[in-house]
Amino acid sequence: MLWNIDLTLVDVAIVTRDAYAEAFRQVTGRPLVKLAPAMGRPDSEIIFETLAINGIVTGDEHLPRFIDALAHAFAARRKRLNKDGRVMAGAKEALKAVARLDGVVQSVLTGTIKSNAALKLNAFGLDKYVDLEAGGYGEEVYPKATLLQVAQGRVKQAYGFRCDGSNTVLIGDSTRDVQTARIAGVPIIAVASGRSTPGELREAGADIVLPDLSNASEVVAAVARLTSPVNRKAG
Known part of the structure; x- marks a missing residue:
């Protein structure tokens, strides 16, 4: 199970915007005038577009410097996450319910850089349900579908079984998440808790669309419907 984070599990947009403004400065x-919209994209892509639309000519040094500054700026604001952010409806209960499924490994596929992803989940007590080492993150400059396959490889290395479209499910909230799953050849449960409507998610090709994560039994049933038992000796 690979979970998107922002607007699927948590909403910390206010803190994220402030951290981006500090990192940009x-x-x-210079002060940040305009932040590129997220739209399900990785931090690396958002950084490059943000620099461009603010008139900064980018070089090879900008991305690592900005990622480092963003990590420090976000960490400095970690105490604001609970105050200015929120856990999405049913997220903790859904994570707990899926964790009880036999043989499941839960991780994340997120546009957020790894250090910030960990802080977002930790702020709401969600990190205990996922293996962060097996995930894919926004500082890794891959297309998101390729990053999904990278995460599958990390699971195989750590747990010894092969991940493919029969035993991997992505849960996300954007049409970009749906497109990622389609390209990578894995099913997706789309939740209409973000900025994409149920109709947009269905049109993009989501296998199952839920209004949110508030019904944990419904989430578990969707996972069971889309997966087959894992053969840990395979691959």
């Missing part, structure tokens, strides 16, 4: 010496 540190890297460029």
Whole structure:
């Protein structure tokens, strides 16, 4: 199970915007005028577009510097996550319910850089349900579908079984998440808790669309419907 984080499990957009503004100022010496929209994209892509639309000519040094500044700026604001953010409806209960399924491994496929992803989940007590080492993150400059396959490889290395479209499910909230799953050849449970409507998610090709995660039994049933038992000796 690979979970998207923002607007699927948590909403910490206010803190994220402030951290981006601070990171931009540190890297460029200028105030941030406009932040590129997330739209399910990784931080690496958002950083490059943000620099471009604010008139910064980018070089090879900008991405690592910005990622480092973003990590420090977000960490400095970690105490605000509970105050200015929220856990999405049913997220903790859904994670707990899926964790009880036999043989399940839960991780994340997120556009957020790894250190910030860990802080987002930890702020709401969600990190205990996922193996963060097996996930895919926004500082890794891959297309998101390729990043999904990278995460599958990490699961195989750590747990010894092969992941494919029969035993991997992505849960996300955006049409970008749906497109990622389609390209990677895995099923997706789309939740209409973000900025994509149920109709948009269905049109994009989601296998199952839920209004949110508030019905944990419904989430578990959807996972069971889309997967087959894992053969841990395979691969």
